[in-house]
Amino acid sequence: MREHPWKSAASYWEPARFAGSAWYQHAPFASWLVDAIEPRTVVELGTHNGFSFFVFCEAVKRLGLDTTVTATDGWMGDEHAGFYGQAVYDAVAETTAAHYADIGELHRGYFDEFAPTTAEGSVDILHIDGRHRYEDVRHDYETWLPTVSDRGVVLFHDTTERKRDFGVWKFWDEIRDRHPSFGFEHGHGLGVLAVGENVPPRLEAFLAAGRVEGAAIRAFYYERGRRISDAAVAWADAARYAAASAGLADAERRVADLESSTSWRITAPVRRVGAALRSRNSR
Known part of the structure; x- marks a missing residue:
């Protein structure tokens, strides 16, 4: 039985590593997309903890592609993602150096x-996930569009998110009919826009299927994404448990160090007198 053109073995891959993210549920499609178009260059605008960036890098690594994946971010945060410190950038840099140094x-x-x-016409996948106001996403798209190749695709995250001043949905509504496109509704929404004149064959087949089998495609990637987000919850629980255990072990070590110290031994008589007085006063 022939496999559907909108999924492949890559659609079933599990992430090699997790990081806190609102993007978990799009990992299966991102892996499929890298497999389908074999990009030369991937650029991500907005990376935060690095989950989506690591998904792109891992797909490139598993497929053995000669691809550069670039994460562009200030790593300071904003009013949508929240503000954070140096530790976030350090963690992303450490993981990149350890696992994706050549990618x-x-x-x-x-x-x-x-x-x-960034060279004009050099980017095959542009992922826009920065600040989410309407004017921000429009500016990012228009500024970076000249860098997208003639076979390029642009991904927009948060296309179904309408809380606060999020405006990606509005820009997506304006632009999705200008080029071949497909929209996922789960995981806060992901818009897929084929802006290049020479759409890669497998992506073209995906978009054609989307016009006929859109519900089936969304259901498949929703289910695959749900499995990834469930795995992410288990990962987060394990990380919290490990951190708590490490904290307890560290506290126990400090107590042991204190009790074996010279000052602890010297002050032992004073502590015994204090304990005796407390016992006498409590009678």
């Missing part, structure tokens, strides 16, 4: 700083 690149700074230094 991943980190560009720390504002998106606009790196657009002029």
Whole structure:
């Protein structure tokens, strides 16, 4: 029986590593997309803890592609993602160096700083996931569009999120009919926009199937994504348990160090007198 053109073995891959993210449920499609179009360059605008970036890097690694995946972020946060400190960037950099040194690149700074230094027509996958106001996502798209190749695809995260001042949904509604597109509704929404004139054959087949089998495609990737988010919950629980255990072990070690110290032994008589007085006063 022939496999559907909108899924492959890559659609079933489990993430090699997790990090806190609202993007868990799109990992299966991201892996499929890398498999389907074999990009030369992937650029991500907005990386935070690095989960989506690691998914792209892992797919490239597993497929043995000669691809560069670039994460561009200020690693300071914003009013949508929240603000955070240096530790977040350090963790992403450490994972990248340890597992994706020949694939991943980190560009720390504002998106606009790196657009002029990115070769025109060089990016095959552009993932836009920065600040989510309407004017922000429109600006990011228009600024980076010249860098997208003639076979390129743009991904927009949070296309179904309408809380607070999120405006990706509005921009997606405006632009999705200008080029071949498909929209996922789960995981806060993911818009897939084939902006290049030469759409890769497997992506073209996916988009054609989407016009006929859209419900089946969404159901399949919803279920695959749900499994990933469930795994992420288990990972987070294990991480919290490990942290709590490490904290307890550290506390026990400090107590043991204290009790074996010279000062603890010297002050033992004083503690015994204090204990005796407390016992006498409690009678």
